[in-house]
Amino acid sequence: MQFAKIETPRRSRSARGRAIFISALLGCTSIAGGAVGQTYDLAILHGRVMDPESGLDGLRNVAVSQGKIVRVTRRPIRGRSVIDASGLVVAPGFIDLHAHDHSPLTHRLHAQDGVTTALELENGAFPVRAWYASRVGVSAINFGVSASHGVIRAIALTGLDERRVTGDLEADIKLLEGKADWQNPPSDAAERLRMIDLVGKELDDGAVGVGYHLATTPGADTAELSALFAAAAQRSAPNFIHIRSVGQVTPSTAAREVIAIAKSTGASVHIVHVNSSGLWDTADILTQVKEAQRTSLDVTTEAYPYTGAMTALDDPRSGAEGMATYRSSFHDLELVATGERLTAETYEAAKRRDPHGALIAHVMTLDNVDLALENPLVMAASDGEAYHDGKGHPRGAGTFSRIFSRYVREKQTVPLMQAIAKVSLMPARRLEAYVPDMKLRGRIQKGAIADITIFDADKIADRATYENPTAPSAGIAYVLVAGRAVVDRYRFQDDVKPGVPIYGAGLKAPAKR
Known part of the structure; x- marks a missing residue:
């Protein structure tokens, strides 16, 4: 599988200036053309649209209606809802x-x-x-x-x-x-x-x-x-x-x-x-x-x-023989409940307390x-x-x-x-x-389902650690599922539930709740 090689634009002042100028120009044109043409359910404006299948990497506007991408264009568009994606990557x-x-x-x-x-x-x-x-x-x-x-x-x-x-x-x-x-x-x-x-x-x-x-x-x-x-x-x-x-x-x-x-x-x-x-x-x-x-x-x-890797105290691979097989030692086992690294003695003590206790094996x-x-x-x-x-x-x-x-x-x-x-x-x-x-x-293409992630390429980063494993990631501005924002301006939307079942081709009758 091959993908077009796209170089990330240099972050020089002149490049930033050109991007701001183009974004401003697109924005002005959008306002000027607002009275003409179709109004989409959602307009994603001024983003750096990156589609790995076609190799597209450029400033575009993306129109979404009825849960699908209906247009990817340099031309101005308007929407009942608008996302300003200036400075952000618009990705599948x-x-x-x-x-x-x-x-x-x-x-x-x-x-x-x-x-x-x-x-x-x-x-x-x-x-x-x-x-x-x-x-x-x-x-x-x-x-x-x-x-x-x-x-x-x-x-x-x-x-x-x-x-x-x-x-x-x-x-x-x-x-x-x-x-x-x-x-x-x-x-x-x-x-x-x-x-x-x-x-x-x-x-x-x-x-x-x-x-x-x-x-x-x-x-x-x-x-x-x-x-x-x-x-x-x-x-x-x-x-x-x-x-x-x-x-x-x-x-x-x-x-x-x-x-x-x-x-x-x-x-x-x-x-x-x-x-x-x-x-x-x-x-x-x-x-x-x-x-x-x-x-x-x-x-x-x-x-x-x-x-x-995740394992547990009752997994035979986590004992002394298992650790030797993995070319590791008890010190490579971390008890999830406390974060402590184990020894042969503390491993046995932990197993007596909770035989099913979760482990992270740093193998x-x-x-x-x-x-x-x-x-x-x-x-x-x-x-x-x-x-x-x-x-x-x-x-x-x-x-x-x-x-x-x-x-x-x-x-x-x-x-x-x-x-x-x-x-x-x-x-x-x-x-x-x-x-x-x-x-x-x-894909970010006409006809694709509008499952879209919009992020800041300079700031996207994991924040979860072994000590704090549920810390949410940074730099993800919007996440759209069939065109509906489950993450909106960096915040998760608790009351939005657009997820649908993904079935294999053998399905004869879909499940009902």
């Missing part, structure tokens, strides 16, 4: 392919980070119909979900009554307590057929592909993945996959496995968070993805711009994180999870703004246009073969 709304939590708090933080669409595609949900129905009409931003391989596998291997499953993953896991082991044993032919049947039903209900977390289902062997990938390929549905974890196989081997299955089945595969799955093998996995694309395989990947190097996000093939995604009493990981609040503050401004290793592509066009293209709506998102 950011699309997060990897957002686990869809609570009002997290959606607010996503919106303040420029996100207009957040999708749970790694873990997924089951049944997706219930997951969608609980969110229709009450979401600030767009939302969508994949079919959960993990829950489907549990149903197939334990005989759990699927009618008891609610779509709330945490609640549904409790249904499996006391059931036969469904994570570790391989499936037999009958169980695989049951999984394929359930996946098909979920795709019929609008699932955005199939989500797999092989770190938690090591029994899902090549035979099982091949069967499910082939079934998904028959429907042209993508697969979103957390490759096997360190300790099962090496990261390079884990990536090679799913790419080989993609090749043998013709499946579409997206490898989630290459930074935390790849670790010291990140460079090799990126090479594998590049080679796969060179041979016309539909394989993509993503990363988030932090060195800490990645910044060099490998940078390597991933500076690679033109890699898009950004947050892997954001729920916050509890304001505690959690900053990636749920700051991922997208951090792409701009760290890589565009500070390191200057990613051009502004390419950064916009990483957070908008590339995720849209990843989905659009199976999600028709995505052909109308990730």
